[in-house]
Amino acid sequence: xxxxxxxxxxxxxxxxxxxxxxxxxxxxxxxxxGKTSLSLQYLDPPIETHPAYLNWDNIKARKGILQGELPKNxxxxxxxxIHKFSRWRNLIKGLYDTHKSETAFLITGSARLDYYRKxxxxxxxxYHYLRLHPFSLLExxxxxxxxxxxxxxxxxxxxxxxxxxxERFWRRWNRERLQRILYDDLRDLENVREVSLIELLLDxxxxxxxxxxxxxxxxxxxxxxxxxxxxxxxxxxxxxxxxRIPPFGAPKIKAVKKEQKxxxxxxxxxxxxxxRFENLVASQLLKYCHWxxxxxxxxxxxxxxxxxxxxxxxFVVLKNKRPLFAVECKTGEKSPSQVMHYFRERLQIPRYYQxxxxxxxxxxxxxxxxxxPFITFCKELDMP
Numbered sequence: 001x002x003x004x005x006x007x008x009x010x011x012x013x014x015x016x017x018x019x020x021x022x023x024x025x026x027x028x029x030x031x032x033x034g035k036t037s038l039s040l041q042y043l044d045p046p047i048e049t050h051p052a053y054l055n056w057d058n059i060k061a062r063k064g065i066l067q068g069e070l071p072k073n074x075x076x077x078x079x080x081x082i083h084k085f086s087r088w089r090n091l092i093k094g095l096y097d098t099h100k101s102e103t104a105f106l107i108t109g110s111a112r113l114d115y116y117r118k119x120x121x122x123x124x125x126x127y128h129y130l131r132l133h134p135f136s137l138l139e140x141x142x143x144x145x146x147x148x149x150x151x152x153x154x155x156x157x158x159x160x161x162x163x164x165x166x167e168r169f170w171r172r173w174n175r176e177r178l179q180r181i182l183y184d185d186l187r188d189l190e191n192v193r194e195v196s197l198i199e200l201l202l203d204x205x206x207x208x209x210x211x212x213x214x215x216x217x218x219x220x221x222x223x224x225x226x227x228x229x230x231x232x233x234x235x236x237x238x239x240x241x242x243x244r245i246p247p248f249g250a251p252k253i254k255a256v257k258k259e260q261k262x263x264x265x266x267x268x269x270x271x272x273x274x275x276r277f278e279n280l281v282a283s284q285l286l287k288y289c290h291w292x293x294x295x296x297x298x299x300x301x302x303x304x305x306x307x308x309x310x311x312x313x314x315f316v317v318l319k320n321k322r323p324l325f326a327v328e329c330k331t332g333e334k335s336p337s338q339v340m341h342y343f344r345e346r347l348q349i350p351r352y353y354q355x356x357x358x359x360x361x362x363x364x365x366x367x368x369x370x371x372x373p374f375i376t377f378c379k380e381l382d383m384p
Contacts (some may be wrong), residue, residue, distance in 0.1 A: 001153060001154075001165030001166070001167060003163060003164060003165060003238065004106075004140070004151065004162065004163050004165055005163065006135065006140070006163045007139075007160055007234065008034075008037050008038065008040075008041050008046075009023060009038075009041060010034065010038050010132065010139065011136075011139055011384045012038070012130050012132055013026075013038065013041070013189075014040075015025060015129065015130065015294075015295045016042075016106070016204075018381065019130070020042075020076065020104040020106065020337070021104070021132070022128070022130050023033065023104050023126055023127050024092070024096055024104075024105040024106070024107060024126055024127035024128070024266060025104075025105070025107070025109045025128055025130060025229065026107050026108075026109075026113060026128070026129045026130070026265040027039060027107065027109075027112050027130055027132055028108075028109060028110065028129065028130070028131050028132070029110060029131055029133065029240065030131035030134070030136060030158075030239075030240035030241075031110050031177060031180065031185065031239075031240070032136055032158055032159070032177055033099075033126040033132050033133070033158060033159070034132065034159045035108040035109075035110070035132055036048075036079075036080060036108060037054075037159070038132065039078050039106050039108050039288040040044075040053065040078070041079070042078070043069060043076070043078070051071040051072060051074065051209060052071050052074040052076055052077050053078045053080065054071075054077060054078065054079050055080040056079070056080065056081040056083075056084050056085060057081055057084075058081045065079070065082065065085075065091070066091075066149060068091075068094065068095065070095065070103060070180075072229075074103065074272070075102070075103060075104060075236065076104045076105075077103055077104070077105055077106070078106045078107075078108065078190070079092065079106070079107045080106065080107075080108050080109070080209065081108075081109060081137050081258065082107065082109070083107075084188065085111045085115045085260070086320055089122050089123055090122060091354075092105070092107065092123065092133050093122055093123055093126065096123075097128055097271065105127075106176075107127075110185065110240060110277055110283070113295075117187045122188060124131070128294075129294065130294045130295075131290045131294060132288070132312075133157070133158060133265075133267065133287040133290065133384075134151070134157025134158050134159075135157040135158075135196070135268070135282070136152075136157060136283070136284050136287055136378070136384065137152060137158065137284070137374075137375065137378045138378055138379070138382075138383055138384070139384070140152065142273070144375050144378070144379075145359075146375070149374065150262075151165060151279065152280065153268075153273075153276060154167075154170075154268065154337060155170050155268055156170075156175075156266045156267055156269075157267075157284060158266060159272060160204070161174070161268070162171055163363060163374070168222055170268065172294055174266070174269065176267070177266075178241075179236075180193055181199065181241060182199055182202070183195065183241055186198070186235065187241065188234070189238065190235055192232075192235070193381035194224075194228075194232075195361075196222065197222055197232075198232050198235070198236070200222060200243070201218065201222060201236075202233055203231070204218070204221060204237065205236075205242060205262060205264075206264065206269050206270045207272070209260060209261075209262060209263055209264065209270045209273075209275045209276075209279050210225060210261065210263075210274070210275040210279070210314075211261065211270075212256070212259035212260070212261055212306070213244065213259060213262045214259065215229050215230055215233075219259075220349035226303055228232065232384070233262070233273050240265050241264065242262055242263060242264050242265065243262070243263055243264075243265065243286060244260040244262050245260060245261050245263070245282070245286075245302045245303055245304055245315070246304075247259070247260070247303060247304055247305070247306055248303040248305045248316045248318070248323070249302065250346075251349050252304065252383060253307050253343070253346055253347065254308045254309070255305050256306045256307065256308060259289055261276075261304050263279045263283065263286075264279055265283065267279035267280045267282075267283055267345050273331060274329075274331050276331045277331055277357060277374075278314060279287045281314070281315065281327060281329050281355060281374065282314075282315065283304070285302050285315055285317055285327065285376065286302050287350065287383070287384055288300075288317070288383055288384060289301065289302050289317065290383075291371055291384045292319070293329055298319050298320060299320050299321065300317070300318065300319055301318040302315060302316075302317060302318075302323075303315070303316045303317075303318065304316065305326060305343060305347075306321065311339045311342060311343070312339065313326045313327070313328050313337075313339060313340060314327055314328050314329050315328075315329075316349065323348070323349040323350070324350065324351070325349065325350060325352065326349050326351070326352045326353070326354060327339070327352075327353045327354075327355060327358075327377075328340060328341070328352070328353070328354045328355070329354075329355055330354060330355070331356060331357050332356060332357070332358065333356050333358035333359070333360040333371075334356070334370045334371070335362070335371070336352075336354055336363075336371050337360065340352045340354060340369050342367065344368055344369060350368075351366060351368065351370070352369045352370065352373065353370050353371075353377055354369070354371040355370070355372060355373070355374040355377045356371070356372075356373060356374065357373070358371070358373060359373055361373065361376060
């Protein structure tokens with residue numbers, strides 16, 4: 001594929017513009033998802049040598065930060081990787097309380113920023129937290145085509161491999177990124193000795209995407225305790241490698257309530273075409289949920305629906321504990337699944353969508369079960 005230029009002004013840019021006028025902005029997300037590139041767009045020129053860009057890994061910048069100094073005559077200061085400093089919260093709190101009338105603060109980071117943010121927050125009330133996701137369909141092109149969708153499926157939504165569209169580059173990038181996560185980010189975040197076992201676990205997770213995840217099977221595969229596998233998966237979730245969604249335990253059916261389903265932030269790691277498409281849809285829906293939470297303040301949940309007879313719908317999106325819609329994924333163009341009709345008759349879920357990779361469209365916005373292309377689904381629901 002030919003290289004594809006990607007817009008550095010992302011879907012979060014408008015909300016960052018307004019949030020910076022009120023409080024600090026914390027920008028989290030996976031490694032190499034584009035946080036630094038996005039934050040630099042607020043500087044002129046947008047380069048890492050700009051005096052307002054302070055990276056903790058830069059020794060000169062670090063010395064100034066520790067002395068409580070900010071670059072002069074700058075309306076915005078960007079702190080990158082500052083959460084590597086154990087006392088960063090108190091440091092930022094002091095700088096913000098002293099300079100907030102004349103300076104805006106944008107703090108970027110990946111797993112550690114989110115991890116420490118949840119561990120007792122001395123900065124509460126002083127910031128808005130936003131999660132940056134990989135590129136999705138409407139971010140790549142406001143009028144997406146089948147070629148745009150195929151590019152996302154092939155190379156994932158991370159900026160570098162997506163823009164290059166080169167399989168060799170994608171393989172090398174993917175390998176290097178996972179190695180940095182396992183041998184840099186993991187060691188910084190947790191005192192973990194079994195990195196090789198976590199690497200083996202990670203190698204075996206892509207083939208389990210789309211099915212209820214059995215910790216017992218993984219425990220037997222790795223010959224370790226159940227609690228160890230559970231802890232390692234939670235670490236991978238914190239590192240933005242994967243995420244899990246729980247079942248929707250609807251009271252009117254005999255729904256499963258325990259086993260979760262696992263997906264990857266980089267769906268290009270999933271080998272099966274059907275599971276990869278399902279993972280892409282899961283990522284799009286999670287992005288929608290995080291967008292609604294971070295920008296509008298709603299309590300959003302992404303779940304799946306499955307009963308004890310193994311009837312299943314891939315996803316249910318909830319807003320303030322009420323289901324908004326359900327989504328089933330099919331790679332081919334098919335009539336509405338009988339399972340969708342079964343659950344529609346028993347559950348109060350307003351809308352059911354069956355999305356696919358083709359062009360057929362059955363039904364309209366007035367029908368309770370709709371079969372439509374994934375591209376149309378994203379457009380009609382105005383997915384970020």
